[in-house]
Amino acid sequence: MTLALNLGFPRIGANRELKKAVESYWKGNSSQDELLTTGKELRAKHWKLQADAGIDYPPSNDFSYYDQMLDMSCLLGAVPARYNWSGETVDLDTYFAMARGRQQDGHDVIAMEMTKWFDTNYHFIVPELTKNQSFKVASSKIFDEHQEAKDAGIHTVPVIIGPVTYLSLAKSSGEDFDPIDLIDDLVPVYADILNRLYEQDAPWVQIDEPCLCLDLNDKQREAYKKAYAKLAELAPNTNIALATYFEGIRDNENLAFSLPVATVSVDLVRYPNQLDSCIAKAKETGKGLRLGLVDGRNIWRNDLSTSLEKLEKAVAELGADNVQVCSSCSLLHSPFTLESEDALDDELKNWMAFAVQKLDEIATLAKGVNEGRDAIAAELKASDEAQESRQNSTRIHNKEVKDRLATTTPDMAQRKSVFAERAKIQREKLGLPAFPTTTIGSFPQTQEIRKARASFKKGELDASAYEQAMKDEIGHVVDYQHAVDLDVLVHGEPERNDMVEYFGEQLEGFTFSKFGWVQSYGSRCVKPPIIFGDISRPNAMTVKWAEYAQSLTKKKMKGMLTGPITILQWSFVRNDQPEELTAKQIAFAIRDEVVDLEKAGIDIIQIDEAAIREGLPIRKEDWPAYLDWSVEAFRICASGVEDSTQIHTHMCYSEFNDMIEAIAAMDADVISIETSRSQMELLEAFEKFKYPNEIGPGVYDIHSPRIPSIEEMTALLEKAAKVIPVEQLWVNPDCGLKTRGWAEVEPALKNMVDAAKEVRQKLAS
Ligand code: GLN
Numbered sequence: 001m002t003l004a005l006n007l008g009f010p011r012i013g014a015n016r017e018l019k020k021a022v023e024s025y026w027k028g029n030s031s032q033d034e035l036l037t038t039g040k041e042l043r044a045k046h047w048k049l050q051a052d053a054g055i056d057y058p059p060s061n062d063f064s065y066y067d068q069m070l071d072m073s074c075l076l077g078a079v080p081a082r083y084n085w086s087g088e089t090v091d092l093d094t095y096f097a098m099a100r101g102r103q104q105d106g107h108d109v110i111a112m113e114m115t116k117w118f119d120t121n122y123h124f125i126v127p128e129l130t131k132n133q134s135f136k137v138a139s140s141k142i143f144d145e146h147q148e149a150k151d152a153g154i155h156t157v158p159v160i161i162g163p164v165t166y167l168s169l170a171k172s173s174g175e176d177f178d179p180i181d182l183i184d185d186l187v188p189v190y191a192d193i194l195n196r197l198y199e200q201d202a203p204w205v206q207i208d209e210p211c212l213c214l215d216l217n218d219k220q221r222e223a224y225k226k227a228y229a230k231l232a233e234l235a236p237n238t239n240i241a242l243a244t245y246f247e248g249i250r251d252n253e254n255l256a257f258s259l260p261v262a263t264v265s266v267d268l269v270r271y272p273n274q275l276d277s278c279i280a281k282a283k284e285t286g287k288g289l290r291l292g293l294v295d296g297r298n299i300w301r302n303d304l305s306t307s308l309e310k311l312e313k314a315v316a317e318l319g320a321d322n323v324q325v326c327s328s329c330s331l332l333h334s335p336f337t338l339e340s341e342d343a344l345d346d347e348l349k350n351w352m353a354f355a356v357q358k359l360d361e362i363a364t365l366a367k368g369v370n371e372g373r374d375a376i377a378a379e380l381k382a383s384d385e386a387q388e389s390r391q392n393s394t395r396i397h398n399k400e401v402k403d404r405l406a407t408t409t410p411d412m413a414q415r416k417s418v419f420a421e422r423a424k425i426q427r428e429k430l431g432l433p434a435f436p437t438t439t440i441g442s443f444p445q446t447q448e449i450r451k452a453r454a455s456f457k458k459g460e461l462d463a464s465a466y467e468q469a470m471k472d473e474i475g476h477v478v479d480y481q482h483a484v485d486l487d488v489l490v491h492g493e494p495e496r497n498d499m500v501e502y503f504g505e506q507l508e509g510f511t512f513s514k515f516g517w518v519q520s521y522g523s524r525c526v527k528p529p530i531i532f533g534d535i536s537r538p539n540a541m542t543v544k545w546a547e548y549a550q551s552l553t554k555k556k557m558k559g560m561l562t563g564p565i566t567i568l569q570w571s572f573v574r575n576d577q578p579e580e581l582t583a584k585q586i587a588f589a590i591r592d593e594v595v596d597l598e599k600a601g602i603d604i605i606q607i608d609e610a611a612i613r614e615g616l617p618i619r620k621e622d623w624p625a626y627l628d629w630s631v632e633a634f635r636i637c638a639s640g641v642e643d644s645t646q647i648h649t650h651m652c653y654s655e656f657n658d659m660i661e662a663i664a665a666m667d668a669d670v671i672s673i674e675t676s677r678s679q680m681e682l683l684e685a686f687e688k689f690k691y692p693n694e695i696g697p698g699v700y701d702i703h704s705p706r707i708p709s710i711e712e713m714t715a716l717l718e719k720a721a722k723v724i725p726v727e728q729l730w731v732n733p734d735c736g737l738k739t740r741g742w743a744e745v746e747p748a749l750k751n752m753v754d755a756a757k758e759v760r761q762k763l764a765s
């Protein structure tokens with residue numbers, strides 16, 4: 001029989017119960033017992049939901065109070081020394097200290113590093129290992145949770161992150177070394193875990209090895225072979241279900257199928273092309289094959305007919321007992337359920353599936369292959385109809401948008417003159433000093449601003465009162481910038497709740513869920529907009545605010561927009577056309593906005609591409625294609641204007657050594673980047689590659705409440721001036737100021753302007 005399986009379930013709860021419970025515990029408003037009780041209730045509910053839906057063996061240990069990689073570090077006893085942990089098992093407060101740092105009794109212990117989980121918007125806690133790191137089983141969570149489910153009558157498959165992925169994502173602490181070298185010490189602890197689970201009646205364990213979808217080096221490949229051979233030897237009774245996801249295993253196919261594991265699961269949503277070769281490999285090696293057919297990280301309804309064909313094909317080749325159907329990755333990356341979405345209309349809802357609906361899809365597919373198509377005739381019919389309704393809907397297809405894209409010519413992605421020409425014209429028109437100062441866009445989002453926006457949304461504040469509130473705020477922000485003598489001003493973005501949502505709400509082709517929360521890190525959740533159709537811009541989106549702000553000053557006001565790749569990256573994207581096309585549609589909408597801003601007298605326009613790096617494909621060989629279309633999308637936005645209009649962009653990271661050519665190809669007149677934390681480390685990239693246009697390396701770290709001194713920032717600027725010609729340098733903070741308070745921002749920007757004046761004196765006269 002073909003089993004219905006699921007790689008992981010969202011733990012945050014239908015109403016973000018876990019978020020609320022954890023935050024209340026952190027604040028000291030509830031006890032540890034209360035938190036543990038909420039966790040237990042959620043797990044029980046989620047297991048039952050999955051079992052009732054027809055999932056044969058739901059996962060356990062996919063639950064987490066913060067993050068599954070952090071759980072792994074605790075399970076393996078890899079707790080950095082600064083947390084002063086010496087117990088047998090890692091207690092909850094040590095666990096949270098690792099996640100968030102600890103400030104107590106004069107002690108100030110920083111948190112472990114957090115970074116993105118592959119190409120998702122989920123962030124994990126990076127394991128921190130020393131050269132002589134020792135490991136031991138130091139948490140009972142995985143055992144307890146398996147038992148807990150069993151007591152409730154549900155047999156689960158415990159899930160852990162595999163040893164090679166764990167070490168590949170770890171960083172060294174203290175003496176520099178490659179964490180993968182610890183593999184021999186680590187594997188026996190994994191074996192212990194498997195054996196203990198086996199003793200408590202868990203003959204199957206799901207071991208996640210998403211790193212099998214990456215470009216591996218020889219050392220990693222060796223580690224895979226060694227680790228799994230040793231595991232098979234030390235824990236011979238356990239059946240290992242090896243899980244790969246987020247990409248195809250491609251050139252690692254031989255490796256994956258050569259490991260002594262019982263089954264391999266593959267992501268057929270991200271990489272459908274691997275079906276045939278994986279069937280062949282499974283046949284050759286006698287392994288079970290798990291087909292990840294239901295998308296774990298997007299919100300679209302499964303095309304059951306197409307999926308069933310694939311499943312039938314695998315079953316015909318391998319036999320029903322050797323084939324299982326599952327989600328493409330953990331459903332952690334999906335929102336909880338569509339049921340509560342009462343504001344989405346039925347047509348749109350009929351095209352979607354959130355985590356709970358995905359369980360039904362998996363179970364239906366298993367039933368269809370086990371009992372025949374007739375057994376799921378109604379579901380197939382409904383699925384076919386939904387696919388058809390989506391394909392043909394007039395709400396999705398906008399002829400004008402399609403026509404416009406079809407007639408794109410290369411010159412639309414080309415400024416009129418080359419940068420050197422433009423720079424001359426712009427310099428004359430803008431009349432800025434050397435080392436011009438500016439900010440990234442947002443100013444502190446105070447309680448009052450948030451309140452005004454919320455009341456307006458709820459209908460408690462009328463349009464004119466709201467507009468006045470925003471204008472007052474803009475006036476305040478402009479006054480302040482005058483007082484501190486910044487050169488290029490901004491309006492402060494008070495009207496924006498979020499840099500993507502703000503635009504999504506005004507563009508056609510977007511919709512929004514009410515409860516579609518997805519965990520981003522720890523207790524933080526995001527509710528991404530949903531791009532369902534062709535994108536167009538019925539009205540100007542930012543012009544009125546920019547115009548008003550410009551009317552308050554003789555200095556230059558910078559218009560502020562979000563770029564197409566960032567909008568794409570932070571939304572649920574339609575899956576019925578290549579992302580490239582969706583990006584281009586957004587690009588034309590933004591281009592129109594840029595042109596309208598220019599017409600309204602705005603001479604400097606910033607198009608933020610905070611997320612262009614995050615979108616980089618998992619496999620290097622896919623990078624050039626992605627960079628090509630994402631750079632083109634940006635250039636389409638930027639190229640509708642005269643040479644005299646200065647286009648800025650902003651990026652929220654500093655490691656771009658490996659993509660600096662693409663960034664140069666975007667041809668923004670000015671780019672601002674995040675560098676202050678890394679002490680201008682990124683400038684290395686500029687030593688090797690002569691970045692041609694102007695650049696503002698962030699000198700004020702806005703992620704910290706610290707107020708940087710004039711000397712500090714002067715030093716950073718002087719450092720930058722050693723690598724980048726003075727005429728090319730701008731002075732600005734790291735990122736937007738919206739998360740900061742005025743009390744910090746005021747003195748910090750004052751110092752920044754003073755630092756700019758100092759280096760101007762010293763280096764540019
Ligand atoms: N303009 C945006 C702001 O200042 C940019 C934010 C970002 O890069 N994440 O808030």
Ligand code: ZN
Binds near residue numbers: 440651653735
């Ligand atoms: Zn930023």
